[in-house]
Amino acid sequence: xxxxxxxxxxxxxxxxxxxxxxxxxxxxxxxxxxxxxxxxxxxxxxxxxxxxxxxxxxxxxxxxxxxxxxxxxxxxxxxxxxxxxxxxxxxxxxxxxxxxxxxxxxxxxxxxxxxxxxxxxxxxxxxxxxxxxxxxxxxxxxxxxxxxxxxxxxxxxxxxxxxxxxxxxxxxxxxxxxxxxxxxxxxxxxxxxxxxxxxxxxxxxxxxxxxxxxxxxxxxxxxxxxxxxxxxxxxxxxxxxxxxxxxxxxxxxxxxxxxxxxxxxxxxxxxxxxxxxxxxxxxxxxxxxxxxxxxxxxxxxxxxxxxxxxxxxxxxxxxxxxxxxxxxxxxxxxxxxxxxxxxxxxxxxxxxxxxxxxxxxxxxxxxxxxxxxxxxxxxxxxxxxxxxxxxxxxxxxxxxxxxxxxxxxxxxxxxxxxxxxxxxxxxxxxxxxxxxxxxxxxxxxxxxxxxxxxxxxxxxxxxxxxxxxxxxxxxxxxxxxxxxxxxxxxxxxxxxxxxxxxxxxxxxxxxxxxxxxxxxxxxxxxxxxxxxxxxxxxxxxxxxxxxxxxxxxxxxxxxxxxxxxxxxxxxxxxxxxxxxxxxxxxxxxxxxxxxxxxxxxxxxxxxxxxxxxxxxxx
Amino acid sequence: xxxxxxxxxxxxxxxxxxxxxxxxxxxxxxxxxxxxxxxxxxxxxxxxxxxxxxxxxxxxxxxxxxxxxxxxxxxxxxxxxxxxxxxxxxxxxxxxxxxxxxxxxxxxxxxxxxxxxxxxxxxxxxxxxxxxxxxxxxxxxxxxxxxxxxxxxxxxxxxxxxxxxxxxxxxxxxxxxxxxxxxxxxxx
Ligand code: HEM
Ligand SMILES: [Cu+2]
Numbered sequence: 163x164x165x166x167x168x169x170x171x172x173x174x175x176x177x178x179x180x181x182x183x184x185x186x187x188x189x190x191x192x193x194x195x196x197x198x199x200x201x202x203x204x205x206x207x208x209x210x211x212x213x214x215x216x217x218x219x220x221x222x223x224x225x226x227x228x229x230x231x232x233x234x235x236x237x238x239x240x241x242x243x244x245x246x247x248x249x250x251x252x253x254x255x256x257x258x259x260x261x262x263x264x265x266x267x268x269x270x271x272x273x274x275x276x277x278x279x280x281x282x283x284x285x286x287x288x289x290x291x292x293x294x295x296x297x298x299x300x301x302x303x304x305x306x307x308x309x310x311x312x313x314x315x316x317x318x319x320x321x322x323x324x325x326x327x328x329x330x331x332x333x334x335x336x337x338x339x340x341x342x343x344x345x346x347x348x349x350x351x352x353x354x355x356x357x358x359x360x361x362x363x364x365x366x367x368x369x370x371x372x373x374x375x376x377x378x379x380x381x382x383x384x385x386x387x388x389x390x391x392x393x394x395x396x397x398x399x400x401x402x403x404x405x406x407x408x409x410x411x412x413x414x415x416x417x418x419x420x421x422x423x424x425x426x427x428x429x430x431x432x433x434x435x436x437x438x439x440x441x442x443x444x445x446x447x448x449x450x451x452x453x454x455x456x457x458x459x460x461x462x463x464x465x466x467x468x469x470x471x472x473x474x475x476x477x478x479x480x481x482x483x484x485x486x487x488x489x490x491x492x493x494x495x496x497x498x499x500x501x502x503x504x505x506x507x508x509x510x511x512x513x514x515x516x517x518x519x520x521x522x523x524x525x526x527x528x529x530x531x532x533x534x535x536x537x538x539x540x541x542x543x544x545x546x547x548x549x550x551x552x553x554x555x556x557x558x559x560x561x562x563x564x565x566x567x568x569x570x571x572x573x574x575x576x577x578x579x580x581x582x583x584x585x586x587x588x589x590x591x592x593x594x595x596x597x598x599x600x601x602x603x604x605x606x607x608x609x610x611x612x613x614x615x616x617x618x619x620x621x622x623x624x625x626x627x628x629x630x631x632x633x634x635x636x637x638x639x640x641x642x643x644x645x646x647x648x649x650x651x652x653x654x655x656x657x658x659x660x661x662x663x664x665x666x667x668x669x670x671x672x673x674x675x676x677x678x679x680x681x682x683x684x685x686x687x688x689x690x691x692x693x694x695x696x697x698x699x700x701x702x703x704x705x706x707x708x709x710x711x712x713x714x715x716x717x718x719x720x721x722x723x724x725x726x727x728x729x730x731x732x733x734x735x736x737x738x739x740x741x742x743x744x745x746x747x748x749x750x751x752x753x754x755x756x757x758x759x760x761x762x763x764x765x766x767x768x769x770x771x772x773x774x775x776x777x778x779x780x
Numbered sequence: 781x782x783x784x785x786x787x788x789x790x791x792x793x794x795x796x797x798x799x800x801x802x803x804x805x806x807x808x809x810x811x812x813x814x815x816x817x818x819x820x821x822x823x824x825x826x827x828x829x830x831x832x833x834x835x836x837x838x839x840x841x842x843x844x845x846x847x848x849x850x851x852x853x854x855x856x857x858x859x860x861x862x863x864x865x866x867x868x869x870x871x872x873x874x875x876x877x878x879x880x881x882x883x884x885x886x887x888x889x890x891x892x893x894x895x896x897x898x899x900x901x902x903x904x905x906x907x908x909x910x911x912x913x914x915x916x917x918x919x920x921x922x923x924x925x926x927x928x929x930x931x932x933x934x935x936x937x938x939x940x941x942x943x944x945x946x947x948x949x950x951x952x953x954x955x956x957x958x959x960x961x962x963x964x965x966x967x968x
Contacts, residue, residue, distance in 0.1 A: 310791040310792075310794075310795060311791075311792070311795060314795075379799070379802050382798075382802075383795050383798045383799050383802075384795070386798050387791050387794050387795040387798060388791075390794065391789070391791045391794055392791065417798060417801060417802045417805070418801070418802070418805050419805075420802070421802045421803070421805035421806040421809065422805055422806075422808075422809040424806065425806050425809035425810055425813070426809070428904075428908070429813070429904070432893070432900070432904060436893050436894060437893070437894035438893055438894050438900040438904070439894070439897075439900070440813075440817075440897075440900060457822060457896060457897045458817075458897065459816075459817060459820060462813055462816055462817060465813075465816065466809060466813060469809070
């Protein structure tokens with residue numbers, strides 16, 4: 163079987179036969195040399211799969227962001243003529259026959275908000291971020307020829323692709339895509355008569371996400387198995403770069419929480435198809451009581467959803483944290499500050515992320531004593547988060563910082579994570595959340611701490627590892643322009659939302675025209691929309707830079723252009739399937755020997771410790 | 781040697797265990813939802829069908845037989861291996877049939893999946909479990925094809941590993957059922 167070939171070659175090459183019986187038909191050691199050409203599409207090379215995840219993620223990012231621009235237009239300029247969008251949106255723009263003005267259909271507004279959230283959270287920041295970098299970096303940084311099961315890895319991508327395909331098709335449904343919010347609360351996700359989006363759109367949304375869960379599970383099983391079993395000689399757990407720690411823990415969280423989400427979806431499907439009422443009770447729809455659908459509890463769905471939902475936000479942010487740790491250390495030319503503290507705070511965050519989910523449900527009529535417990539756990543998360551922030555700052559402090567695009571985005575990440583984390587502490591207090599829940603304050607909080615921060619982590623990773631992927635560099639000037647545009651733009655978009663939220667402006671409203679109370683925010687909403695449009699164009703700049711650089715970027719000439727210590731830079735520039743031409747390098751030290759020695763600026767992990775030298779990090 | 785690439789547990793077996801963990805999380809979610817919903821009251825009680833007791837015996841028996849078949853294969857007693865394998869498979873099929881009969885006898889007393897919250901949970905959880913058992917049946921079929929094809933008649937480490945992985949999964953769905961069965965009994 164192809165998926166053992168790589169592992170076996172490694173074992174035969176580097177070591178004697180292991181004791182765990184391999185067998186007869188596993189001696190096609192050179193086959194993967196040519197796999198690059200035959201199998202570009204259904205490739206099993208983790209590096210190719212990483213690129214597939216990245217580019218698919220970019221495709222979805224553009225769609226998701228464009229959707230947000232459309233609904234921001236509605237929020238910033240309600241009543242403005244949108245007939246120019248009709249060629250794109252067709253029937254979703256209602257044209258008033260008398261005046262000829264086009265308005266965005268209200269139903270479609272909700273569909274846009276829902277799709278935006280779903281696409282960005284799952285397709286871009288889960289698959290596009292963790293899928294890309296786990297695939298690219300796990301084998302390369304731990305010293306393995308590929309994943310434990312390249313076949314499952316490939317399937318993981320194709321399930322993601324299929325999931326995206328289903329979602330994409332749902333955009334073109336007659337009744338429109340699902341419109342009940344990215345959290346898919348019942349009854350909107352269950353009763354077709356509740357809204358247009360609750361018809362076929364909801365069915366396809368659920369199908370798509372079930373496929374997505376399969377993809378995450380297949381990927382996660384692989385990442386965990388690979389990290390725990392296939393590290394090269396000498397790569398002990400405490401010699402792993404923080405990226406790998408982050409990917410490992412991310413995969414573990416995903417494996418424990420996504421099935422719970424899927425079980426919730428499964429119950430929704432039964433409610434939709436077999437007439438059960440797990441989440442329905444005495445519902446009135448359009449003045450008719452659904453008398454036969456009783457006994458269920460919609461709150462139960464929220465518990466199942468947020469048991470994934472909260473860990474999910476860490477599934478998104480942990481890989482970004484890992485990437486940022488790596489990039490900050492490498493470009494500040496300093497060892498990461500408090501390596502073990504970083505590892506333990508990743509573990510602490512992961513553990514705590516499972517016992518705070520009800521902070522999304524303070525307003526569901528939960529017993530206040532139970533709220534209190536969740537408040538306490540929620541606020542405790544701030545501790546490991548603060549440890550990480552402190553360590554990042556201490557890492558950069560006094561370093562010989564190279565202010566390149568990757569570094570700038572990593573610094574931007576730290577800034578965003580602080581700003582967004584602080585507002586989390588407000589929301590985490592049940593008493594304050596009574597006021598803030600379902601307002602723009604929450605929108606500001608999670609976009610800054612998760613949306614923007616995770617995007618920054620992803621950008622840092624792309625700029626940093628672009629040479630590793632394509633053997634070329636991205637354009638630095640465009641990269642810096644991209645950074646400053648995004649950094650300033652993002653704060654302009656989400657900063658004012660805090661004020662909107664504190665003033666009580668609710669999220670997910672189509673328009674505030676009917677409430678005089680909010681008319682004073684019209685100018686602010688316009689400002690936000692304009693800032694969002696400008697920021698969007700800075701992201702297009704990134705896309706252009708990305709594709710331009712694949713073909714025309716400055717060629718990578720040295721194997722280790724950033725003078726990094728980690729293993730991925732010891733493989734040849736255009737490494738084939740299997741990564742290293744000769745034997746896999748062995749590891750002798752931790753990954754952060756930067757500026758620690760008088761005579762050497764940095765020492766790669768492959769260099770043996772000197773006589774009597776103590777390994778860093780321990 | 782702790783850090784060498786030569787592993788103590790085969791990566792595929794390890795991957796299987798991780799995959800099983802995620803299945804455990806599915807059922808943990810279902811059974812916790814059951815507890816939460818039941819604690820909210822308005823819960824119609826009914827007895828589990830007798831077939832579920834027989835099916836429990838069937839799947840336990842199949843696990844024991846398959847374990848014996850593994851032992852026989854490991855010690856290269858191929859005839860014994862095949863006998864145990866086939867009889868374990870038959871008991872496995874019997875489990876699925878008995879579960880189905882159990883559903884039918886619930887239907888006979890007018891209990892359907894949408895009758896009440898309790899019945900929804902019972903049908904859903906047992907149904908989801910049977911789906912996993914069917915996966916196990918497919919894996920056993922695969923094992924039997926290998927067992928009877930003339931090409932694969934000798935015991936090799938790779939075949940032993942393959943068998944171990946399939947049987948581990950089978951024992952897992954067995955233990956999972958025992959857990960669910962005890963869970964339902966305790967909740968009565
Ligand atoms: C100091 C740490 C944090 C605390 C105390 C915190 C607290 C909260 C609370 C209480 C809410 C619910 C607000 C409401 O709906 O009324 C919330 C919403 C949210 N948080 Fe955080 N948070 C923290 C960090 C994060 C991080 C790191 C992320 C992601 C990377 C994140 C992502 C989100 C998201 C996505 C939502 C909104 C989900 C929705 O309703 O659509 N938070 N946060
Ligand atoms: Cu949360």
